[in-house]
Amino acid sequence: MLAGLLLAGCSSNSRNGDQDTGGKPNILLINIDDLGWKDLGYMGSTYYETPNIDQLATRGMVFSEAYASAANCAPSRAALFSGMSAPRTGVYTVANSDRGDAIHRKLIPIENTIHLADSVVTVSEVLQQHGYRTAHVGKWHLGEDPKTQGFDINIAGLEAGNPSAGDLGGYFAPYNNPYLEEGPEGEYLNDRITTEALSFLKSTEGQPFFMNYAPYIVHTPIQPKQELEEKYKQKQGSQIHNNPGYGAMVETMDHNVGRILNYLKESGQFDNTLIIFTSDNGGLYRVSMQYPLRAGKGAYYEGGIRVPMIATWPGVISAGSTSDEPVTNLDFYPTFLDVAGTPRPEGKILDGTSLVPLFEGGSIEERYLVWHFPIYLQAYEPGANPDLPNPYFRTTPGSVIRKGPWKLHEYFEDGHIELYNLDTDIGEQKNLKDLYPGKVDELYRELENWRQQTNAPVPTQRNPEYQD
Structure with missing residues (x-):
C-alpha cells in the first residue's frame, strides 16, 4: 500500500519536471567525508561558509539527531550500502584492528574484514536491477571497484580512503587515479569529479538515477585552494572553528554541491529527486571540534558518530521541517527501496528502518540504536584530546546502545560502564550509572540481546604484550 502511494505521488512529481522517469523518483545521496555535525552554517558555524547547503536545509527536513553507523569511514559506508550492522559484514574499521602500540592494548581485538564482500546485496544493486541508472562518484573504500556492487558508472572510486593514499596524487592533478582520466596539472579534484557527476546526470535521459556523490573532500590531507585559504586566514575564527585550510575545503565542497543542486533545478529534476545530505562520521577533532559534542572521529561519544x-x-x-528522531545511515537502504517502490530482496536482513513515515510528517517506532566496535583505533597524538578516557586510543573495544535520551557505553577491557542522558547532557560529561541502576540493567539486557541476535564477537583474550 505504501509503495503504491509513493509511486502515485512520484508520478505526479515527475510530470512536473522536464524529464519523465516513468513514475520513479531519482535518488541522490550526498555523503561528505569527515564533515562534523557543527561544520555548516545552518548548524551554527559562523566561520565556515556553506550557503548552498544552508539553502538546501530550508527546502527540506533537518535531522538534529542523525548518526553514522560507525565512527570512521569504511565501516560506516559498509553498513550504509549493505543495510547491515558491522557484525553481519565483519567490517569494523579501516585496515587492521590492532591499531596503536601493542603495549597499551589489554585485549587481542577481533580481526577486521577490510572489504565489503561482493556476495552482499547492496542497495545500489537492488536499484540497478529495478531500472535505476547508477553512478558512484568519489570515495568508495569498500573494495577495488564499486562497479562490482551495483554501479553502472564509477568516477574515481577505489579502495583508498583518501586522495593521497599510496601512489595517489592528492587533491590537485595529477591524481594518479586509475578510475579518473587525468586532468591538467593543478586542477582540483572536487571540481573535476563534480563535472564528471554532472555529465552522468545529463546522460540519464529520463531514466531514474541513483547517484552516490561521495567526494573525498573534506578528509585529510588538508590541501585547499590557496586563494580560499587566504580568505579564511583573514576571517575571525572561534575556539572550535579556526582552521583556514579546512574552512577553504568546506567552502569548495559547498560550491560543488551547489553545482549539482543547480543542475537538478535547471533541468527540472529537483522536484522528482529525493536528496539526502549527510556525513560518513563525525569531524576530525584536531581539525574541527564539534562542541558541545564530546570527542570526534573514531570515538563513540557523540562527536564521533552524530552527523549533519x-x-x-x-x-x-515539507520545506523548513525538522526531526529530532534518532536515525542512522542504516536506515537509508530500506528508505531508498520504499521511495523507489522496490521490494526487499528475498531473505535480505536489514537492520535499519524506512524514514518515509518521517518524511511524510509521521513517526517511526521507538527503537534501540547500537554500535559495536571490538577493535582499537589509536589516537593521532597521545594525550592531545582530553575528551578521551584512554590517552592512547580514540576507541578501545566496546559497544554503545541508545534508546530515547539514554545512551550506555560498555568497554570490554575492564567492563567499564557509562550512562548518559543526552537530553540534559549532550556533551556526555556526567556518568549517571550509579544514580540509575535500573536504566543500566535495562539497556545492558537489550545490548546483550542484540549481540546474540547479530552474533557480535566480543574480545576476551588478554594481550601478552600489554604493559600496565
Whole structure:
C-alpha cells in the first residue's frame, strides 16, 4: 500500500519536471567525508561558509539527531550500502584492528574484514536491477571497484580512503587515479569529479538515477585552494572553528554541491529527486571540534558518530521541517527501496528502518540504536584530546546502545560502564550509572540481546604484550 502511494505521488512529481522517469523518483545521496555535525552554517558555524547547503536545509527536513553507523569511514559506508550492522559484514574499521602500540592494548581485538564482500546485496544493486541508472562518484573504500556492487558508472572510486593514499596524487592533478582520466596539472579534484557527476546526470535521459556523490573532500590531507585559504586566514575564527585550510575545503565542497543542486533545478529534476545530505562520521577533532559534542572521529561519544543530515523531496517532505528522531545511515537502504517502490530482496536482513513515515510528517517506532566496535583505533597524538578516557586510543573495544535520551557505553577491557542522558547532557560529561541502576540493567539486557541476535564477537583474550 505504501509503495503504491509513493509511486502515485512520484508520478505526479515527475510530470512536473522536464524529464519523465516513468513514475520513479531519482535518488541522490550526498555523503561528505569527515564533515562534523557543527561544520555548516545552518548548524551554527559562523566561520565556515556553506550557503548552498544552508539553502538546501530550508527546502527540506533537518535531522538534529542523525548518526553514522560507525565512527570512521569504511565501516560506516559498509553498513550504509549493505543495510547491515558491522557484525553481519565483519567490517569494523579501516585496515587492521590492532591499531596503536601493542603495549597499551589489554585485549587481542577481533580481526577486521577490510572489504565489503561482493556476495552482499547492496542497495545500489537492488536499484540497478529495478531500472535505476547508477553512478558512484568519489570515495568508495569498500573494495577495488564499486562497479562490482551495483554501479553502472564509477568516477574515481577505489579502495583508498583518501586522495593521497599510496601512489595517489592528492587533491590537485595529477591524481594518479586509475578510475579518473587525468586532468591538467593543478586542477582540483572536487571540481573535476563534480563535472564528471554532472555529465552522468545529463546522460540519464529520463531514466531514474541513483547517484552516490561521495567526494573525498573534506578528509585529510588538508590541501585547499590557496586563494580560499587566504580568505579564511583573514576571517575571525572561534575556539572550535579556526582552521583556514579546512574552512577553504568546506567552502569548495559547498560550491560543488551547489553545482549539482543547480543542475537538478535547471533541468527540472529537483522536484522528482529525493536528496539526502549527510556525513560518513563525525569531524576530525584536531581539525574541527564539534562542541558541545564530546570527542570526534573514531570515538563513540557523540562527536564521533552524530552527523549533519538534510532530506529534501518536494511534494513529500515539507520545506523548513525538522526531526529530532534518532536515525542512522542504516536506515537509508530500506528508505531508498520504499521511495523507489522496490521490494526487499528475498531473505535480505536489514537492520535499519524506512524514514518515509518521517518524511511524510509521521513517526517511526521507538527503537534501540547500537554500535559495536571490538577493535582499537589509536589516537593521532597521545594525550592531545582530553575528551578521551584512554590517552592512547580514540576507541578501545566496546559497544554503545541508545534508546530515547539514554545512551550506555560498555568497554570490554575492564567492563567499564557509562550512562548518559543526552537530553540534559549532550556533551556526555556526567556518568549517571550509579544514580540509575535500573536504566543500566535495562539497556545492558537489550545490548546483550542484540549481540546474540547479530552474533557480535566480543574480545576476551588478554594481550601478552600489554604493559600496565
